[in-house]
Amino acid sequence: MGFLPSASLIQKSFRAPPVEExxxxxxxxxxxxxxxxxxxxxxxxxxxxxxxxxxxxxxxQGRKLFMTESGLLGLGPKTLGQGTSKDEVWILMGSRVPFILHHIEGSKYKVVGEAYVHGLMYGEGYERCTDWDEFGRCSVDTVQLV
Structure with missing residues (x-):
């Protein structure tokens, strides 16, 4: 079993002062x-x-580190977070990985790209989804850029 640091530990490391050498x-x-x-x-x-x-x-390369509002760590497209509304992590029925969707208006979304989200891979995302929409989509979380 691999080790992945907690979200709070990662956040602390980003705030740590640089090491002098x-x-x-x-x-x-x-x-x-x-x-x-x-x-x-x-x-x-x-x-x-x-x-x-x-x-x-x-x-x-060409990817951006992010954290969801619930503290899941992810790696997504470099265009993540561009625009005024928040990007969201979605599970799309039949997909093998989570996707980042950018909310446009109402029920309209634009696909930003696929993502690695620790805790949502290998079918774990399907287990979290209880509210699938008519298009086979399930919103899992909102993205916060790290």
């Missing part, structure tokens, strides 16, 4: 700070870490 710890070639724990990695460990970083960059 000496320039002598800076790698002049990459412009990044070296950490002592990184220096202890084996060559195989470094390759695995670089591979992980590459996959994470690819998976999150």
């Amino acid at each position: 000496d320039d002598e710890d800076k790698d002049p070639l990459r412009g990044k700070y070296k950490r002592p724990s990184m220096q202890r990695l084996t060559p195989l460990g470094r390759r695995k870490l670089r591979n992980f970083e590459k996959h994470m960059r690819n998976a999150t």
Whole structure:
């Protein structure tokens, strides 16, 4: 079972002051700070870490981190939160992932895109939905940008 920090812990980390580091710890070639724990990695460990970083960059490129009003953490399209009304997390009947819908007016919505929402994946969203509309949609939560 993996570990995902609580919403309050994530919010605290965004408010935390930046960590000061000496320039002598800076790698002049990459412009990044070296950490002592990184220096202890084996060559195989470094390759695995670089591979992980590459996959994470690819998976999150063009995506935006968000939190729902009920505290669920998600990753959605970069256009999330553009406009005056709040975007909403919806489960669409037959879909494998939650979607972000932007409320236009009345019962009109625009699809912003699919999202990863921790706690709504792998059918968990279907279990939360009790009020399906005539179009096979179920509103789950409202998005708050982190």
